[in-house]
Amino acid sequence: MNMSKKIMLVCLCSLFAGLVQAQDSARLKHSGTYQQGYDFYSRRALTQPLQPVEQYAIVSASYAWEKGDFVPRQEAAAQREMQFLTEGTRKVKAYRVSGSFAFSRMFKDSMGYTLRSQVGPAPYYFYSQAKGNWEISNYKLQGIVSRSLLKDKISVSVGGDFRAGNAWRSNDPRTEEFNHDVTGETAVHYAINGDHTIGIGGGYRRLAEENSNEYRNKDNQHDATNNPYLNRIQYGYGLSEIRTTYQVIERRATGTKLNAIYRGQFDWGNIAATAEYSEMQSDFYQNPKESNTTRLTYGSFDEDIRHFDLLWELPRSTGNSWSILSIYQDHYGKDFQTELNGNNYIFNEQLFTLQPLMAHQNTEGLHYEAGMKAGWSKLYRADGTTEHRASYKNADFGILGGWYISGKQPENFLKLSAELNWRKNLDAAVTVPSQQETSFSKEVVYYDYYFHGANYTELTGGILYNRQVRNLPFFLKMTLQYRKAKLHDASLAAAELPGTDRWRSVLTLGFTL
Amino acid sequence: MKKLQQITALAFLVIFLMAGCKKRDLEPNIGSLNVTIQVKYDKSGQYFNLPMEDVEVRMENLWTGRENKAVANNNGLVEFNGASAGNYNIEAIVTIPRDLFNNLTGQSRDEDVVLSGQLLNHTVNNQLNAPLELEIHVGRQGDLLIKQIYYAGSSTSNGASFRDQFLEIYNNSNDTIYADSLYVAQVMGVNSANPDLSSGYYLTSGSMVGQYDWSKSIGMVDGSNANDDYIYAKSLYRIPGSGSTYPVAPGESIVLAQTAVNQQAPYSNNTGGTIAIKDPSLTIDLSQADFEVFLGPYLAIPLVSDIDNPAVPDLEMLLYTGKEWILDNLGRDGYAIFKTSEDVENEFKKYPNPTIKSVTSTTALNYQIPAGLIIDAVEVQPTTAASRVAKRVLGKLDAGFTFVPGGSFSSESVIRKTAKTINGRKILMDTNNSTQDFDYFTKANPKAFY
Numbered sequence: 001m002n003m004s005k006k007i008m009l010v011c012l013c014s015l016f017a018g019l020v021q022a023q024d025s026a027r028l029k030h031s032g033t034y035q036q037g038y039d040f041y042s043r044r045a046l047t048q049p050l051q052p053v054e055q056y057a058i059v060s061a062s063y064a065w066e067k068g069d070f071v072p073r074q075e076a077a078a079q080r081e082m083q084f085l086t087e088g089t090r091k092v093k094a095y096r097v098s099g100s101f102a103f104s105r106m107f108k109d110s111m112g113y114t115l116r117s118q119v120g121p122a123p124y125y126f127y128s129q130a131k132g133n134w135e136i137s138n139y140k141l142q143g144i145v146s147r148s149l150l151k152d153k154i155s156v157s158v159g160g161d162f163r164a165g166n167a168w169r170s171n172d173p174r175t176e177e178f179n180h181d182v183t184g185e186t187a188v189h190y191a192i193n194g195d196h197t198i199g200i201g202g203g204y205r206r207l208a209e210e211n212s213n214e215y216r217n218k219d220n221q222h223d224a225t226n227n228p229y230l231n232r233i234q235y236g237y238g239l240s241e242i243r244t245t246y247q248v249i250e251r252r253a254t255g256t257k258l259n260a261i262y263r264g265q266f267d268w269g270n271i272a273a274t275a276e277y278s279e280m281q282s283d284f285y286q287n288p289k290e291s292n293t294t295r296l297t298y299g300s301f302d303e304d305i306r307h308f309d310l311l312w313e314l315p316r317s318t319g320n321s322w323s324i325l326s327i328y329q330d331h332y333g334k335d336f337q338t339e340l341n342g343n344n345y346i347f348n349e350q351l352f353t354l355q356p357l358m359a360h361q362n363t364e365g366l367h368y369e370a371g372m373k374a375g376w377s378k379l380y381r382a383d384g385t386t387e388h389r390a391s392y393k394n395a396d397f398g399i400l401g402g403w404y405i406s407g408k409q410p411e412n413f414l415k416l417s418a419e420l421n422w423r424k425n426l427d428a429a430v431t432v433p434s435q436q437e438t439s440f441s442k443e444v445v446y447y448d449y450y451f452h453g454a455n456y457t458e459l460t461g462g463i464l465y466n467r468q469v470r471n472l473p474f475f476l477k478m479t480l481q482y483r484k485a486k487l488h489d490a491s492l493a494a495a496e497l498p499g500t501d502r503w504r505s506v507l508t509l510g511f512t513l
Numbered sequence: 514m515k516k517l518q519q520i521t522a523l524a525f526l527v528i529f530l531m532a533g534c535k536k537r538d539l540e541p542n543i544g545s546l547n548v549t550i551q552v553k554y555d556k557s558g559q560y561f562n563l564p565m566e567d568v569e570v571r572m573e574n575l576w577t578g579r580e581n582k583a584v585a586n587n588n589g590l591v592e593f594n595g596a597s598a599g600n601y602n603i604e605a606i607v608t609i610p611r612d613l614f615n616n617l618t619g620q621s622r623d624e625d626v627v628l629s630g631q632l633l634n635h636t637v638n639n640q641l642n643a644p645l646e647l648e649i650h651v652g653r654q655g656d657l658l659i660k661q662i663y664y665a666g667s668s669t670s671n672g673a674s675f676r677d678q679f680l681e682i683y684n685n686s687n688d689t690i691y692a693d694s695l696y697v698a699q700v701m702g703v704n705s706a707n708p709d710l711s712s713g714y715y716l717t718s719g720s721m722v723g724q725y726d727w728s729k730s731i732g733m734v735d736g737s738n739a740n741d742d743y744i745y746a747k748s749l750y751r752i753p754g755s756g757s758t759y760p761v762a763p764g765e766s767i768v769l770a771q772t773a774v775n776q777q778a779p780y781s782n783n784t785g786g787t788i789a790i791k792d793p794s795l796t797i798d799l800s801q802a803d804f805e806v807f808l809g810p811y812l813a814i815p816l817v818s819d820i821d822n823p824a825v826p827d828l829e830m831l832l833y834t835g836k837e838w839i840l841d842n843l844g845r846d847g848y849a850i851f852k853t854s855e856d857v858e859n860e861f862k863k864y865p866n867p868t869i870k871s872v873t874s875t876t877a878l879n880y881q882i883p884a885g886l887i888i889d890a891v892e893v894q895p896t897t898a899a900s901r902v903a904k905r906v907l908g909k910l911d912a913g914f915t916f917v918p919g920g921s922f923s924s925e926s927v928i929r930k931t932a933k934t935i936n937g938r939k940i941l942m943d944t945n946n947s948t949q950d951f952d953y954f955t956k957a958n959p960k961a962f963y
Contacts, residue, residue, distance in 0.1 A: 217670065218669050218670075218921070218922060219668045219669065219670065219671075219922050219923075221920075221921065223919045223920050223923055233899075235576075239576055239577070240576070241575070241576050241600075241897075241898065241899050242897040242898065242899060243897065243899045243900070244895070244896070244897045244899075244900055244920065245706070245843070245895070245897075245899075245900045246706075288707070288709070290705055291868070292705075292708060292709050292712050292714060292715075292868050293705045293707055293708055293709055294707055294708070294709040294710070294711075296706075296707045332537050334538070334541075337543070339598075339599075339600065339636050339638065340543050340598040340599065340638050341598070341638040341639050341640050342541070342542050342543040342598060342638065342639060343538075343541045343542045343543060344541050344543050345541065346538065346539060346540070346541055348537075348539065380539065382539065382540065382541055383541070384540075384541025384542070384543035385541075385543055385576070385577065385597050385598065385599060386577060435579065436577065436579075438577075438578075
């Protein structure tokens with residue numbers, strides 16, 4: 001490396017250091033480029049030691065409201081969520097500490113065709129046709145500590161993530177759900193020199209869930225004739241069985257992950273690339289409730305996730321700063337159905353997203369920002385016994401922008417933002433042999449065909465007002481999102497079609513440090 | 514820089530290798546199976562000369578509802594190619610013309626003879642590497658039949674719950690039969706859908722897999738035949754009478770009620786309170802029942818709903834379970850009727866179920882009843898396949914089972930089908946396979962016909 005390049009790098013570093021200082025201002029902390037970078041580095045033990053931000057904190061409370069019938073069949077037509085969130089990062093001498101705590105309380109209205117509170121890739125869940133209302137509470141606590149050693153040549157980090165939740169459905173079948181999810185992870189990094197760092201890490205995860213239901217009106221429990229309240233267990237994506245006694249599913253899962261990172265600083269920007277492979281095995285069963293009975297094992301579900309992301313940043317103290325985040329993730333799962341003694345269900349979801357962002361700063365600070373979004377996704381589900389297959393490919397494209405308007409005092413400002421997204425369905429295919437068609441096919445599989453196969457346009461508007469109160473930068477943020485869909489013009493005989501509208505609004509109050 | 518590139522490349526290579534090594538199929542590996550079923554006549558040997566080639570075998574996938582049928586070859590073998598893995602009810606049935614049957618067996622039957630057998634809730638998957646054996650039986654042609662069983666009860670909130678249960682017995686012959694000293698048994702059996710087969714208490718093979726292995730009961734005398742030649746009663750009642758007190762004319766029936774009152778109207782319970790009904794249309798009037806069960810004299814604290822209707826004779830109690838003659842409203846039950854000249858109370862043996870490790874004064878004992886005495890038996894099972902339990906009534910007494918589709922508290926009853934009518938007298942179907950013989954009433958109806 002010649003002298004001129006070294007000088008340029010030192011300049012870029014000093015510019016970046018200056019930006020970090022500038023980012024301490026409330027205005028930068030609300031920018032897309034800042035959040036994109038902060039989120040990238042702060043959430044994993046693998047990336048946290050390389051976090052350029054030395055001090056950041058946010059405390060917020062939000063209320064989100066969502067309504068409209070353009071949702072997957074097993075989601076709620078309307079929902080409300082209140083959330084308290086605090087997170088931050090701080091560097092103290094050789095230590096860097098990051099953490100977050102979140103508590104949310106969610107109310108979902110009229111959610112049917114599933115008796116689990118969150119839709120997920122795993123099979124083995126109860127469902128009934130009857131819609132019901134849910135109350136869901138979730139806690140999330142995360143902490144990561146890293147320390148640099150040997151004059152910053154080596155750094156080690158350890159982190160933990162604890163999530164717990166419970167949920168209740170207040171209509172027959174009345175469901176209770178409890179879960180906790182613990183992850184521990186660690187990483188070690190080696191700085192080749194001041195500009196290039198590599199790291200490798202790993203983690204271990206344990207998850208436990210219990211889902212059970214009972215009936216207040218016992219007349220609903222055993223009536224097997226065309227009863228929307230009847231409890232069924234879904235073994236995959238079509239194969240189901242009526243289950244009117246011992247309605248309990250327990251899930252125990254363990255998982256591991258291995259990941260690696262490279263970060264380099266070049267004259268054309270800073271780059272960070274990570275690769276992660278994680279796998280998890282879940283067992284679904286029902287413990288014996290009487291003596292001389294055995295555990296009833298429904299099956300297991302093995303998942304592996306390959307995750308790659310790449311962040312390129314070109315920070316500048318004035319003029320245009322650039323940031324591009326690209327993510328590719330491949331999530332694959334297959335079950336082993338105990339009674340069938342084989343694999344009945346397969347899930348695969350692939351995502352690719354690319355988000356370039358630009359933030360323009362003038363002498364007064366951040367002035368405006370703009371960006372684009374591009375994405376490609378694929379979703380595939382197969383149920384072997386009932387020969388159900390569903391496959392979707394979609395492309396997403398979006399543009400976004402934000403404008404900062406300063407008040408009389410520079411720390412008081414208004415941010416106006418807008419975002420326009422489009423989804424174009426590239427392929428949607430569902431195959432169900434006529435002799436295997438069930439009520440689940442018509443009510444869920446075909447319905448979701450119209451949802452996942454739809455094209456839509458989404459417009460989001462936001463307004464944020466930041467005001468310094470007793471040296472604390474308080475903010476009030478409101479966003480309103482509207483999604484308008486055009487459904488596939490197909491002939492699948494769904495029992496019902498999704499709507500074409502979905503509204504979402506969020507009101508957030510908080511302050512940053 | 515070269516070293517940097519090497520280390521970085523190595524780290525990423527490890528991740529890529531780990532990610533890439535795992536095989537990722539997009540097609541589930543549950544494919545179709547070839548299932549072979551070997552149909553056999555029962556062990557008695559007296560039917561070995563009967564032909565096999567007309568035996569029809571039906572496989573019903575309990576998860577998908579798909580049904581396949583095939584006919585056996587001369588050797589009783591049936592092939593189902595391309596069957597999907599799953600839980601199945603497998604049933605074999607054949608009707609042998611009367612003359613052929615009589616010629617081949619030396620017996621003298623008046624009607625065509627039906628032989629049938631069933632494997633209940635049987636798992637078929639790729640572990641199946643030998644033909645499934647399915648035994649078919651000729652049942653005893655009974656003069657008295659269990660005609661209707663109302664075990665489901667009616668709505669717990671608007672109906673009579675389990676209080677309106679009854680059982681109806683029918684004279685299917687052309688002679689008057691006296692019901693005096695007819696015994697009515699509830700068959701003891703496993704009520705769990707997933708018993709621990711490794712515990713040693715349960716049968717691990719055969720058509721009754723998962724049922725109690727009675728040979729393991731404490732004190733069992735006839736251990737080698739304990740599971741094949743007997744049923745075990747958890748409750749046993751006897752119709753009173755001197756021998757000619759209660760005639761049942763041909764085509765007539767008697768109703769045995771849990772509590773013989775009009776369940777559609779409010780009535781006083783045994784503590785002076787009132788048992789009211791919100792929706793009388795859900796339940797029935799049992800005040801005209803022929804017999805009832807009244808356990809008041811035997812219990813320190815009887816159920817308040819167990820009242821004695823003095824106009825209706827009580828059944829004589831030999832063995833009770835619980836606090837009433839409660840038929841399992843989920844359907845995990847079997848019912849049998851028999852007559853004997855023996856002194857049942859003193860001569861029939863009683864055994865604890867095989868999970869009992871020591872017998873005390875409070876241990877529940879079950880009467881051991883020889884299968885040869887049974888006039889008729891019917892097995893009922895839960896409505897939903899996942900809740901069904903091991904078969905408890907011997908296949909030679911009832912090759913199948915029946916259930917009400919509406920399940921518990923649905924007001925539905927199972928009712929024996931009418932086979933034909935001769936001079937106004939209805940002859941009910943009696944193939945000794947309740948899957949074939951029974952249908953259901955959407956509302957139980959004592960003494961009505963299907």
